[in-house]
Amino acid sequence: MRLTIPSLILAAILGIASAAADTPKLTVYTYSSFTADWGPGPKITPIFEKQCGCKIEWVGVEDGAALLSRLKLEGKNTPADVVLGLDTSLTAEAASTGLIAPHGVDLNALKLPIAWDDKDFVPFDYGTFAFMWDAEKLQDPPKSLADLAQGGAEPKILLEDPRTSTPGLGLMLWVKAVYGDKAGEIWKGIAPKILTVSKSWDEAYGLFTKGEAPLVLSYTTSEAYHVMEENTQRYKALVFPEGNYMQIEVAGMLATSKHADLAKQFLQFLISPDFQKAIPTTNWMLPVTDIGSDLPPVFGQLPQPAKTLLLTPDEVAAHREAWIKEWLSAVGQ
């Protein structure tokens, strides 16, 4: 018996995986939290499948970086039709592989803080990096990036590593965008305050909510979560006068796709109200189009940065390695 029960379950899983053979199948690569039960995936899948008369096959990998590396490893043999979940620090490299086909989608409906004219990628949500502040643990939060870089070892901050995490890379680019060649010095000023630099956002944010440090690098939308789901004003997002760096998440279709029409239809769907409405409370990011009253009020009340910063994908691709070296030596290798 010990053997048969698992094998029955296994058979059931295999059955699920290989069902629906005749309807056309659109394979979408994404990061795994997108397909989680409370993520956007389960909400938008039935809507699109009804529209297209097709079936979406989600493949969920670790994160955006894993997504790009997966595509590169698979090359022209990739079974993916669409890749969803890269961000602007990865798009230049993704485009340079020649694997991405121009999307041809009309992007007039976009309402991003910056202009978007990328031919390869369609943005589907965005976020603004910000330090989250624990108001119960710290009276007087830093007022600016410059403020963070002054005044010794307190208050402690939790950061992510730019070598392994998107927000970590985001902060590195943020400091670069504001301070350029002086970024190294700013990092030297921040270094004594760093409690630790975690592998990914998960660990850093977990440590933050457990009270290990009063400041963590996250997104302004984190505040919305705590207000809406936990009904608490304790955690607040800080915007800085130098401006806050942003992250735009994008999707693209593969040049090798055998379902180019479906793929394009899917990209079109990403900026439709049906998809955009789902984003705020499933992915905890901001919609890229104006969804009017469908945007929960809390999102409208989030602090707005004085300026929204974003380096071009080409700049990022060209200098990332050198900037990481600079960061390593400044933060103390």
Add this chain to the structure above:
Amino acid sequence: MASLEIRDLRFTYEDLVMRFDLDAEAGECIGVIGPSGAGKSTLLSLIGGFERPLGGTIRVDGRDITSLPPSERPVTSLFQDFNLFPHLTVADNVGLGRNPGLKLNMADREHVALALRQVGLAGFEARLPGQLSGGERQRVALARSLIRHRPLLLLDEPYAALGPALRIEMLELTDRLRKAEGLTVLLVTHDPSEATRIAGRTAFVSEGRVVLFDRTDAVLASPLPQVRQYLGG
């Protein structure tokens, strides 16, 4: 030389309730025979201090040793095998009898060499147990018992795995050492001829009791049903 006096020594193992009485005079060799599972080895374990009795007393020269730890009893036990540590040399294995932490001075080393000479293993000091024959290993164990100077020697089928000629040789060595050192010996055996050879008196153990204790030839000739059944023929 030491006498042994066992009174109403009680112990249970699984279903068997044991109750032993036995006396040995100083310098005597006593054979212990009886069917497997009768409690012969348990009797030796109790005297050696490896098992705790439920009641009764063990006296050596009139001194009650029932609650002493094994190392403080005037007793040395020799098992059928595994009397030596495989990773220690012959000299160290014997030397343990002198100092259990192996802190040996020149005098100790000389005693070790002397004891090895007594058991016919002069010059074997540096060998490892794995390089010795079964008989040689038991000689090393005997040498250690000599160096410990305990008046009571308990032998639990120590030569059962040896060939006939070697067995006789070892029994004679044991008997010589008994006489030279004035040891009192208890020898558990399955072989009546071993008892005949060196034991003046023999105890027959059956179902946890000493049912017969007499001169060896008398015990072996006893008409008692258990004895006849055990000895066969």
Add this chain to the structure above:
Amino acid sequence: MTRIGLAVAALIVAAVLADYVALLWGASGTDLASLAADSYLRHVIGFTILQATLSALLALLGAIPAARALARQSDFPGRQLILQFCALPMVMPSVAAIFGIVAIYGRSGYLAGLAAQLGSGWMPNIYGLTGILIAHVFFNLPLAIRLLLPAWGTVPAESWRLAAQLGMNSRQIFRLIELPLLRQYVPAAFAFVFILCFLSFAVVLTLGGGPRATTLEVAIYQALRMDFDLARGGALALLQTLICLLLVGVAWAVSRRLDFGRGVLNAGIRMDGAGRGAQLRDFATIALAIAFVALPIVALLFDGLRGLLVARFDAGPTARATLVTLALGLPSGIIATALGYAIAAAVDRLRRRRGAVMLIGAAGLSGIIASPMAIGAGITLGLTGRVDLFAIAPVGVIAMNALLTLPFATGVLLPAIARINQQYDRLCAGLGLSGWNRFRVVDWPLLRRSIGLACGLASAAAMGDLTAIALFGNPSLTNLTLLLYQQIAAYRLDSASGTALILLALCLGTFAAIERGVGFRGVS
């Protein structure tokens, strides 16, 4: 059995090599010579070796007295439960372990709270080498205990009686009996723990306090994920594997086979452990070791209960993930045990032939000495366009996990099989018992306990998998570990604690069921 073992081993080594070759083949032409001159890399390698060495030393320093106390007090209350509890950290997702450790030793943890209550201004600071070592000892102390404990079982009762008769005290017994005994077990256990710490990634970064704490696996991640420099990634992965193999070779060379033989007496109580003082000391030692491992788990437990009771409980996803965890973990564990058995049998049979032993040993250990990152990349590179990874996901995940957990099975079975062979080879040869008949009549009854332990450990390790699941990426194969990460990513930290609790309970239950179900009638 020998032939099967050799074939399996050759297949595994070939697969791992093919994996590395695939990576280096796809190289975009990096100057590999420049690796040696890279000061960043030199620092990373140095730090990786330093932290792994210290972690392994500390884990063994704790495990030796704890295992000794457990061996001496064979009727310690709850001993069996403690031994089963030792499997728990193996299944613990690194992020959960980090939270548990921080809940105790962190700046706002219980320890800091206690210090504040006592009016002391002291604040623990674990971020740095301290935190890494605490986490690694937490993960590996229990494993080391389980790897070392069988050593004491090889000493016959006669030896302990002899020690008692000679009046050896505890220290003398340790020096003269246990130390030589441990010499054959400690090198392997050290190598095992060292390798696990050597490949550590998230724990080192997160508790390390900053980029000074970077392991080789991070550099491999950088090369493969960020820079997409396959040649560099492949070369670094190869380097990592070679360092681990070198250590295994050294461990093999310094360990000595020591056979006490099997006594005729029933296992007796250790006299040196029977005294009141020794008992108290042993109980204290065991309690200390257990407390160190249990405290972070208990902290998680409280969070987990709150997560299950108070916060919203994701019943559907959790139930599905629980089934998936079992459906993937159990077959992996069973296959790993079967493969591990074949490999261990072959190693013992061929122990005089160094080349064969090295090959098989490498295969048995490949699951922990090969870089998971590089293996994943190699599989993707090698199989895309040939195999539909999505469709074979269940089989692929099980196969990959069997490989990844194989070392745990091999590690348990190797000494056990060596012992049985030594004792019964001649008897079996004399009786003409071989092959299946011998397995059925001799090996299975005598090895049941070890097989149960091997299967329990391997299944537990497979149930905590993330590597294979993330590689195949099939959302219907979301196990509890992945669910936990998804919950954290969606801010649901309380639910994640609940998931961790379920995962731990499931692991403990499975481990106990397998160990007892397979091994309960076995001969100790």
